[in-house]
Amino acid sequence: MEAYGLPPVNPKGIVIFSGGTAANSLVDVFEKVSTGNGCSLSYVIPISDNGGSSSELIRVLGGPGIGDVRSRLVRLIPSNGSSSERTAIRTFFNHRLSSEPDRARYEWLDIVEARHELWKDISSPKKELIRSFLNVLNMEIVKRARPSSVFNFAKASVGNMFLTGARFFSGSFEAAIYLLSSVCTIPPHVSILPIINTNFTHHIAASLADNTLIVGQNSISHPSAPTALSLSGETPATLTPTRETELHDSIEDANLPGSLPTLRRQNIVFSKADEEDLPARIERVWYINPYGQEIRPPASPRVLEALHAAKAVIYSIGSLYTSVAPSLIPRGVGEALSSPNIRIKILILNGSIDRETGPPWAPMTAIEFVGAIAKAATGTDIEGEEVVARKEHARFVTHVIYIDSPDTPKVDREELASLGIESVKxxxxxxxxxxxxxxxxxxxxxxxxxIVGRKAEREGPSRRNTLHH
Structure with a gap:
């Protein structure tokens, strides 16, 4: 079955739920497993990221958070052979502009005018094709420039800029992904599927066990001091919510008047290394509209198509609540995942405890990871009561792969087995x-x-059930 005129997903494929950076390290592993099984490989990617350069594209131009999609597409550029153009394209789409706004703006002009050294080793046909979409975006940025707000080019990702320009030109996020896939020569059996097919921004919120509410993915995963906007000389730290909303409403950008101030700030600079611990555990994550009201958008039809034809699902490493959960919440995903037609559902546990799965004095265990996945997939009522019994968690996870280390989530193999979940160290x-x-x-x-079904071709002795520090 075709969707939106795009090629159908091959039957009996493997579906990967992941975010961007962390799971990129496992791309080659997933490729070997899919080719060994002779099946397609579909990456389901969230679109709720509102940090880094994506935050400025969202603020000025609107649209989905595309950083994780771009990151995976570029990582999938084939590395076999000695093609200098492939290397140049990978470098081009991974490039970030200067962290200094004025210098970044001049660098951007050098790129769109084909004077930047990044164009070296990219053939003329591809260069002019890429430039055409960058110039579409450049025109949109110029059109939206106002005395109260101009686009900040600092640390902008060239790949994100290209995807946005292609989306504006075609009017379709999926078409933009298809175009970048073609430019990057992504293998035809691999698909990048945004969890929601949209031209609009979708944000998430989280509630903690102590009733704290956190709005926006960047605030949940990598909080940082917002990049200063021109708010009449006032800083966010000294403003009341009402006053900050009033000041943001005076700025002409892509945000609806009255939108939550937290969702309207620039979050260009943040650090994944220096993270403060959350005061309590995350209890629940959901989508919100610009005013903070809960919504439950439908999943992309192509994601549901991939799930209905899947032989295996893998929940990859990465941030549990901001990389994996946002792709499980949309309507239709939980029902598809719980189907017995998908025989294998593998959770690859993280190799460390992060801000989302702490706090350090009481980190989440493997069984709690499984419960969080089941809870996200099935949804909760307004009071937060779970609608899936613990004994039914194996409907969503059948295998847990882990490393036994003081730095990793603790695994109780007997407890998992009692729920019908196999664990592999x-x-x-x-x-x-x-x-x-x-x-x-x-x-x-x-x-x-x-696990998936193809007997492993051993490269030397088996490395299961061992740990090396």
């Missing part, structure tokens, strides 16, 4: 920064192939 190595551990690619490939 793998080999891992300490990260170079000493924080957390990472999976050995060979061991993970062998485990996934064994």
């Amino acid at each position: 793998l080999y891992g190595r300490k990260n170079r920064d000493g924080k957390g551990v990472r999976y050995d690619a060979t061991a993970l490939t062998q485990a996934l192939e064994a």
Whole structure:
């Protein structure tokens, strides 16, 4: 079955739920498993990111958060062979402009005018095709410039700019992804599927166990001091919510009047290394409209199509509540995931405890990861009461892959087995920064192939059930 004129997803494929950066390290593993099984590979990506350069594109131009989509597309550029153009295209779409706004603006002009050194080794036909969409975006930025607000080019991702320009030109987010996939020569059996097919911004909110409410993905995962806007000389720290809303309403941008101030700030600069602990655990995540009211948007038809034809689903490493959960919440996903037609549903546990799965004194366990996935997929009522019994969690997770380390979530194999969930311990190595551990690619490939159904082709002795520090 075709959707929106795009090629159909091949039957009996593997569907990966993930965000961007963390899961990029496992792309080669997933590719080996999918090609070994002779099936398609679909990456389901959230579109709720409102941090980094995406925050400025959203603020001025509107549209979905595209950073994770761009990150995965560029990571999927084939690395086999010695094509200098592929290397140049990867460098081009991964490039970020200067962190200094004026210098970044001049660098952007050098790019759209084809004077930047980034164009070296990119053939003329591809260069002119890429430039055409960058110039579409440049015109949109110029059209939207107002005395109260101009686009801040600082740290802008060239790949994000291209996707946005292609979306404006075509009027379709899926068409923009298809175009970048073509430019990047992504293999035809691989699909990048945004969880919601939209030209609009979708934000998430989270509630904590102590009743704290956090609005916006950046505030949940990587909070930072917002980049200063021209708010009559006043700073967000000294403003009341009403006053801040009034000041934001005086700024002409893509935000609806009266939108929550938290969703309207620039969040260009943030750090993933320096994170404050949350005061309590995250209890629930949901989508909101610009005024903070809960909504439950429908999942993209192509995502549901991929799930209905899937032989296996993998919940990849990454931020549980901002990379995986936002793709489980939309309507239709939980029903598709709980279907017995998907025989294999694998959770790959993270190699470290992060801000979302802490606090450090009481980190989430493996069974709590499984429960969070089931809760997100099935939804909750307004009071937060779970609508799926614990004994039914195996409808959403059948296998848990993990590394046994002091830095990783604790796994009670007997407890998981009592719920019908198999656990597989793998080999891992300490990260170079000493924080957390990472999976050995060979061991993970062998485990996934064994679970999904293809007998692993051993590259030396099995590396399961061992741990190396």
